[in-house]
Structure formats: C-alpha cells, structure tokens
Amino acid sequence: MKASSIFAALFAVALAAGLTACQPRDESMGPAQKAGQAVDNAGDKVARELHDKLDQANLAAQQALISAEQTRxxxxxxxxxxxxxxxxxxxxxxxxxERAGEKIQESAKSK
Structure with a gap:
C-alpha cells in the first residue's frame, strides 16, 4: 500500500471516530437519577405541605391573638x-x- 492510501485510510477512521464521539448523548436519566429525582420531588412536596400547614397555624394564632385583644x-x-x-x-x-343624719339631728333638736 502506498503511504498516501494508508494516510487516507487512517484519516477516514479518525474522522469517523471523531464524528461518533461528537454525537449528542442520550439525555435520559438512569434509574439512580430517576430515584434521586423522585426523592427530591417528594421532599419538596412534603416541605411545601408543611409550610402551608405552618402558615395556616400562624394565621389561626394571629386571629386568636386579635380576638383575645378585642375581648380584653x-x-x-x-x-x-x-x-x-x-x-x-x-x-x-x-x-x-347624710340626709338621714341631718334628719336624726333635726329630730334630736326638736326634742
């Protein structure tokens, strides 16, 4: 084989390898990533619900304080x-x- 043919063949292989390496990867998540995301989502949901309950409790406490102040x-x-x-x-x-005392005094003077 000639050097130019070998060079052309190596160049073609290198070019093909380079192009396949530049292909976009499949962006789907693996099982561990999906499980982690599910845990994160569940944690976020619980945190939101907890904050909602705390907000409701704080509102009820404020209303109770207002009512107590109005009663006071x-x-x-x-x-x-x-x-x-x-x-x-x-x-x-x-x-x-005083009137009764005055009447008693008048009665005593009359006698």
Whole structure:
C-alpha cells in the first residue's frame, strides 16, 4: 500500500471516530437519577405541605391573638363602666346617709 492510501485510510477512521464521539448523548436519566429525582420531588412536596400547614397555624394564632385583644378591650370597658356605676352608687348612698343624719339631728333638736 502506498503511504498516501494508508494516510487516507487512517484519516477516514479518525474522522469517523471523531464524528461518533461528537454525537449528542442520550439525555435520559438512569434509574439512580430517576430515584434521586423522585426523592427530591417528594421532599419538596412534603416541605411545601408543611409550610402551608405552618402558615395556616400562624394565621389561626394571629386571629386568636386579635380576638383575645378585642375581648380584653371589651372587659376593660365593662370594668370601667362598672367602676363608674359603683362610684355613682357610692355617692348616692353617701347623700342618703347624710340626709338621714341631718334628719336624726333635726329630730334630736326638736326634742
């Protein structure tokens, strides 16, 4: 064989090998990769659901705090009203006792 024929044959083999190496690979995942992705997806789903439940619990806690604060304000207002009513009743009783004392003094003077 001539050197040019050998060179041409080697060049053709090298070219063919190079072209097959440059072919795109099959991008599908293997079984271990698929299992890993399934585990990752399941973990993400559980995390999302957990965060949703935590958000719901936090919202319920905030609503309970708001309700408790509203109740505290109502109790404070009712206590203040009751205190005012008690003060007024005490004042009225004081006036009646004072009148009764005056009547007793007048009765004592008359005798």
């Amino acid at each position: 304000v109502k109790i404070a207002a009712a206590t203040e009203d009751a205190s005012k009513g008690l003060d007024k009743a005490t004042e009225e009783v004081g006036k009646k006792v």
